[in-house]
Amino acid sequence: MKISKREFYLISTIGVLLLVVSVSFILHFDNNEEVEELNWSFENEEVEQVTEVQEQKILVDLKGEVASPGVYELIEGQRLIDLIELAGGLTEEADEQKINLASVLDDAMVIYIPKVGEEDIPMVESAISANSTTSNNGKIRINQATVEELQQLPGIGPAKADAIITYREENGPFQTIEDVQKVSGIGPKSVEKLQEYIEIR
Numbered sequence: 001m002k003i004s005k006r007e008f009y010l011i012s013t014i015g016v017l018l019l020v021v022s023v024s025f026i027l028h029f030d031n032n033e034e035v036e037e038l039n040w041s042f043e044n045e046e047v048e049q050v051t052e053v054q055e056q057k058i059l060v061d062l063k064g065e066v067a068s069p070g071v072y073e074l075i076e077g078q079r080l081i082d083l084i085e086l087a088g089g090l091t092e093e094a095d096e097q098k099i100n101l102a103s104v105l106d107d108a109m110v111i112y113i114p115k116v117g118e119e120d121i122p123m124v125e126s127a128i129s130a131n132s133t134t135s136n137n138g139k140i141r142i143n144q145a146t147v148e149e150l151q152q153l154p155g156i157g158p159a160k161a162d163a164i165i166t167y168r169e170e171n172g173p174f175q176t177i178e179d180v181q182k183v184s185g186i187g188p189k190s191v192e193k194l195q196e197y198i199e200i201r
Contacts, residue, residue: 060105062087064113065094077172078105084113104143104173139199142180143173153197155190174200 056076060083063069067088074083081101084090095116140149142164150161160183167174167183174180177200180191 058105058107058109060107061110062113063111065091065115066113067091074105076105076107079103080105080111083111104168106143106173139197141200142177142198143168143200154193156194160185176200 058074058076059071060074061071062083066084067090069087072083072086074086079101080099080103083105084101090096090113093115095114095118098114140153142150145164147158147161147165150156150164151158156164163183163185164180171182177191177195177198179200180186180194180198181188
């Protein structure tokens with residue numbers, strides 16, 4: 001079958017166009033794969049960085065009525081109940097009514113679990129067994145304080161106290177006093193007023 005020059009040019013043009021489209025598609029597909037791989041790499045790096053921040057290690061000294069008293073390594077933000085589980089649980093003589101199992105742990109804490117009927121609880125730093133949220137210098141430990149205690153601070157009413165508790169539960173303990181600004185309704189001026197009344201422990 002003989003084709004004319006016009007038909008030949010038309011077929012050639014169509015062929016070239018198909019070739020260009022095919023090459024463009026392949027290049028676009030490859031670029032998308034590279035972009036996806038790059039995004040995946042960045043996302044993984046971000047996740048690793050966040051994990052490193054969230055998994056900061058702390059050491060806590062646990063004493064008293066637990067199966068295995070001693071110094072334990074935990075992740076910052078874990079609670080007393082996690083520590084007690086690591087220590088094998090409470091003994092039969094432990095007075096569970098005098099401890100706050102939901103208390104958030106901090107580095108270098110010393111925690112004493114008392115016996116039932118024990119009145120003279122040893123004076124230890126940050127003793128969660130005594131629900132201590134006030135430091136030796138009279139400042140309120142904002143990472144342990146209750147809603148009622150937070151309301152003793154200047155400019156902190158029920159709503160802001162609830163917001164502080166909610167932030168701690170969702171994000172873990174405050175790392176610096178300036179972090180309190182991350183709580184809804186609390187700005188730099190409020191934090192400046194609070195500095196002499198609170199501490200991060």
